[in-house]
Amino acid sequence: MATTLSQVYRENPIRLYNIIPLDFNSVRTVPDSHVWPKSDDFSSDHWLTIPIVDLEDPNAVKLAGQACEAWGAFHVINHGIPLNLLEEVESETRRLFSLPAETKMKALREPDGATGYGLPRISKFFPKHMWHEGFTIMGSPADHAGMLWPNDNARFCYVMDRYQKKMEAVAEKLTNLILEWLGMSQEDPKWEVGSSPFSAALQLNSYPPCPNPDRAMGLAPHTDTSIFTILHQNSVSGLQIFKQGAGWDSVLPIAGALVVNVGDLLHILTNARFPSALHRAVLNQDGYHRLSVAYFYGLPSDCRVSPWLKLLNSVEKPRYRSVTVKEYVGIKSNNFQQALWLIRI
Numbered sequence: 001m002a003t004t005l006s007q008v009y010r011e012n013p014i015r016l017y018n019i020i021p022l023d024f025n026s027v028r029t030v031p032d033s034h035v036w037p038k039s040d041d042f043s044s045d046h047w048l049t050i051p052i053v054d055l056e057d058p059n060a061v062k063l064a065g066q067a068c069e070a071w072g073a074f075h076v077i078n079h080g081i082p083l084n085l086l087e088e089v090e091s092e093t094r095r096l097f098s099l100p101a102e103t104k105m106k107a108l109r110e111p112d113g114a115t116g117y118g119l120p121r122i123s124k125f126f127p128k129h130m131w132h133e134g135f136t137i138m139g140s141p142a143d144h145a146g147m148l149w150p151n152d153n154a155r156f157c158y159v160m161d162r163y164q165k166k167m168e169a170v171a172e173k174l175t176n177l178i179l180e181w182l183g184m185s186q187e188d189p190k191w192e193v194g195s196s197p198f199s200a201a202l203q204l205n206s207y208p209p210c211p212n213p214d215r216a217m218g219l220a221p222h223t224d225t226s227i228f229t230i231l232h233q234n235s236v237s238g239l240q241i242f243k244q245g246a247g248w249d250s251v252l253p254i255a256g257a258l259v260v261n262v263g264d265l266l267h268i269l270t271n272a273r274f275p276s277a278l279h280r281a282v283l284n285q286d287g288y289h290r291l292s293v294a295y296f297y298g299l300p301s302d303c304r305v306s307p308w309l310k311l312l313n314s315v316e317k318p319r320y321r322s323v324t325v326k327e328y329v330g331i332k333s334n335n336f337q338q339a340l341w342l343i344r345i
């Protein structure tokens with residue numbers, strides 16, 4: 001039987017103090033545990049911004065391919081997710097994070113668990129906490145939702161299930177576009193796995209209003225361990241993407257558009273032709289509550305990943321050795337941003 005991602009996390013536990021978020025409603029100042037070193041690069045006034053790809057545009061393949069190569073990220077419109085579903089996901093996410101702290105604690109993620117309420121998994125790599133609380137879903141959210149709302153979780157479960165199914169369809173469309181851009185057929189990637197070639201997770205993110213947004217961090221810089229990630233953000237800005245040679249670029253929300261970013265797995269598969277987008281979330285200066293919902297489109301943990309041979313030629317050699325997803329997640333859980341470097345050939 002294939003190992004699940006939950007089992008991989010079980011083998012790489014994090015310490016308990018790294019999973020309990022602050023009760024953001026009860027604090028009036030930023031506690032020292034959440035004060036980050038002063039940085040003047042939190043705000044970005046870059047005029048450069050990630051491209052917009054219209055999935056109904058006949059040039060969508062080229063637009064998405066070029067965006068992946070230049071940025072590792074793009075906005076996508078006409079993606080087929082109904083606007084009312086995006087609104088419902090957002091309102092259910094808000095309903096969850098608006099619960100009292102002691103209720104949310106009932107669904108606290110176990111130290112060796114993958115799902116439920118808690119701080120970002122990357123917290124252990126930073127000396128300071130982030131101004132963030134999250135809720136992770138893999139498959140059905142019913143168990144944790146039942147702990148939060150014993151008698152009133154049907155709507156939440158229905159909306160999250162429906163959203164994940166629709167997201168999977170968008171992710172498949174995007175995969176096909178990208179394969180076409182790379183000159184590969186849909187059968188070319190020989191995923192060495194059994195039944196389903198993909199695995200996914202949904203991450204609900206909350207960045208509560210912060211009394212001193214210049215000194216706190218929403219979500220520290222990181223790359224995702226996905227093929228790619230599809231993000232819905234509410235109308236409050238905060239996401240930034242790092243572009244080599246240009247610096248941090250604010251990705252302002254576009255109503256109804258989703259943000260797609262390349263993750264480490266696609267970076268490895270394309271032999272670094274697509275950068276794995278380094279991104280972070282800074283805090284809103286005007287006291288608005290920022291919410292985002294990230295769909296991580298990945299591969300099952302037993303799947304083997306190495307640069308696609310079809311993309312290599314006699315000159316270009318593979319830059320990364322072959323790893324299983326499980327092995328890579330383990331390396332990343334212990335070495336964070338060094339992980340890609342550690343599997344370099």
Ligand SMILES: O=C(O)CCC(=O)C(=O)O
Pocket residue numbers: 203205219224231233238239240279280281291292294
């Ligand atoms: O909230 C955001 O804009 C980014 C979220 C993110 O990077 C993540 O969940 O991995």
Ligand SMILES: [Fe+2]
Pocket residue numbers: 222223224229279294
């Ligand atoms: Fe991310």
